[in-house]
Amino acid sequence: MSKKIHVDLAERGYDILIGRDVRPGFSITGEKDVRVLIVSDSTVDRLYGDRYAEFLLSKGLEVRRAVVPAGEESKALSYVQKLYDEAMKAGLDRHSIIVALGGGVVGDLAGFVAATFLRGIRFIQVPTTMLAMVDSSVGGKTGINLPQGKNLVGAFYQPVEVAADLATLTTLSSREYASGLAEVVKYGVIWDARLFSLIEDNVRRVLDRDFDFLEGMVARCCEIKAEVVRVDEKETGVRAILNFGHTMAHALEKVLGYGKWLHGEAVAAGMVFAARVSVLEKGFAGDDCDRLENLLKNLGLPVSDADSGIKLSWTDIRDAMSSDKKGKSGIPRFVLAEKLGSVVFGCQIAEEMLEKVFAGKL
């Protein structure tokens, strides 16, 4: 069994296939002499590289593999250059395809290479982390980091297909898996209260990585992201709701030092912060705020900076929020919840209130 979601972006539209053992290449039919470069990281290549290369070879494609080290450090210009070299060695032309086999790092990096090599060649996402399946592989944001900050260079560039094989999740560490679940919970808060309740009622199945349950859950997240992206592909408006919890998350990641917390862990704590502010500013129900906190805890996620083992200073957090690239003129903007399943974006909040919520005084 598998589920198919269509991302409706007219001529740039594509399908996402989700299920156990789904394979990429379903959008390639009847073409001859297609060259494919599979880009992966060292961990994913070791686990799945042979399997996917063999599958694509069996479809009659010419396959070459390129591997970057596992980890965020590979989202760098030097690896873009390395991949251009690999693309040249593989003889990629305008009909060729880059397949990103891995998590968000590989997807963002390989997507950027695909967007720019020969002014853009086809690109297939094969996400292998929960975060990549529900978030980064869908929507067309590609990019790399600069020494000055994360995701500062990039392009909006849609894949031609996304093939999410749930079976790959079995080898993902519990910590990475839980980190991706933070984004799943986010969709419940910003869009779909039923999804939120469904996860609450099925925490065990989620933690057990029950494929039957995950298929519906991942598909629903992709459906929501696809709808948001359809309406606002380039984040000029409503796409900002996907940043629920992220204003504080980015600050936490920066102040704690990148790598101390995984992105989803910071998002989890950031969502609880945003929910608390929402109670005061938008009439979000206190009970729902507690439900959010409990759900995140049950999924094994942190809910405040104190869970890092370090109590952070407000001034450091405030300064980090002011330098966030998603703010305007140094003023951080928040996505706040009115009720489960409904949020507003672009909210500016008085600093005294933010400080008190951060200190746990409100």
Ligand SMILES: NC(=O)c1ccc[n+]([C@@H]2O[C@H](COP(=O)([O-])OP(=O)(O)OC[C@H]3O[C@@H](n4cnc5c(N)ncnc54)[C@H](O)[C@@H]3O)[C@@H](O)[C@H]2O)c1
């Ligand atoms: N483009 C977007 O819209 C978007 C959205 C959110 C995040 N991102 C980006 O995504 C990146 C984070 O992605 P991520 O959380 O997937 O991290 P990641 O790609 O670094 O993967 C996490 C770790 O898990 C390993 N791994 C991946 N799949 C595995 C598997 N099936 N089994 C065992 N190990 C596996 C990887 O080797 C890596 O060590 C960040 O760079 C972030 O900026 C992009």
